[in-house]
Amino acid sequence: MPEILHELVFDYTIRNVALGSAILGVAGGVLGCFAVLRRQSLMGDALAHATLPGVCVAFMLSGSRASVWLLLGAAVSAWIGALVILAIVRGTRIKQDAALGIVLSVFFGAGVVLLTAIARSGAAGQSGLDRFLFGQAASLIWPDVVTMGALAGAALLAVAVLFKEFKLLAFDPAFAASLGYPVRVLDVLLTSLIVVAVIVGIQAVGVVLVVALLIIPAASARQWTDRLSVMVLISALFGAASGVAGALISASGANLPTGPLIVLVATGIFLLSLVTGRRRGLLWSFLRDRRAAPEGLR
């Protein structure tokens, strides 16, 4: 273990992987709280899958594997996915869950087709693109980490500045509208920030699993507190811890993929929180109920 810590500080690759994973853990943890509380978790999943065709098209247009271009393509594609979901829900009788399913499968299907086409064409450097499916944290280089950090930083800044507005939007949008807040604009903004969190995560964790980093740390944090601000902080902490732990386990020689390991660590934290969480953990509720129950009922 000390050896791995030593490498964390001095090994270029491991440092990048751990730092990148921590950044995506924090971004997913913070934005995930709002996604979960607004019951938009599956929106995150649909938008994550919707990034794939954008990544491929960006690669075909630019011929570059630089993460900035690919992530830009991913963002545009996810945005189009979000607009299509909105258009379907507003313009037809199809409900949101079905709209999410349609966008998720159609965009992901298109992405896989493009991925295959690129692989067939044998374009130089194509070998890297399929890393977006399940993520490849080990391939993160320093410029990737800088891009992820900048994106996550901007998203976190927006959440910090608009915290009170986002809280109101998540809790009581009708009341927010009556106060004159531009609810539609805030809604689009928050959804866009969720897209940013997804974008930050797809290189390391992949489009299939990245939603886990939105949902699991937030759901874990909810077990420990009844305050949104505290929940956001705990969720960020859990996300970062999962990221770093996943990266280190992966680097410690087990030769297992980082993304799935991060998700597994997050799931471990979730199970622990579910049982022992101070506010709503099963163990504490059980003890409370026992204490509260009158003698005869024990």
Next chain:
Amino acid sequence: MIHLKETEAPPGAFPLEVRGLTAAYREKPVLWDVSFTIPEGQLVGVVGPNGAGKTTLLKVVMGVMRPAAGRALVFGRPFEKARRWVGYVPQRGSVDWDFPTDALDVVMMGLYGRLGWLRRPGRREREIALQCLEKVGMSEFARRQISQLSGGQQQRVFLARALAQDARLYLMDEPFAGVDYRTERAIVALLRELKERGRTVVCVHHDLSTVTEYFDRVVLLNGRLIAEGPVQEVFTRENVEAAYGGSVAFAGGG
């Protein structure tokens, strides 16, 4: 005791004036050609069966939903120019009470309109919110997570939030729905206090047996406006049956 600057409403204009209002969800019309005027300082019940469009009426008045035709004026102007004089109590079931927040925090949301962007609620806002909780008998629950409150207590938190808005016109959506006796009395006392202070309250109400006791005026609605006016004149068996379609258990004046 912290006193807020009283929000002054423009004199001479009706708190609420609805003219030929028609509203629809997609193709489904919900309100047809509804017109009425609410004078100042009155407690007004909006009464009608489920699906009569009562909530929709409030939504259109507040500009949350655009009418297909007609308009609503608040203190003689469009809602956007009058919202600082309006307080709103949404239907209790419209929010997720499992949200991670406490009673005091919810009440402070009533002050966000005055805080504006960027500024956060501080000590002053906390004190105002505490006073509002006290007015509805909820100060001891200020730090209670909202899911741990009873339905009646949750309703009183919503009322306290509206009080924090210090409005001239209050729009309330079924505040009496599913509350305990104690909360019901607390709400009635609060409505009377608001009336004494010259406030106007428009309150969606579902319990026909208490309409005459609680309200000065009534708006009877069922898609169309059935009748509107002082309770004694308008809340008759005939009108109520017209609104509810057929015979109802009626305990009104006529």
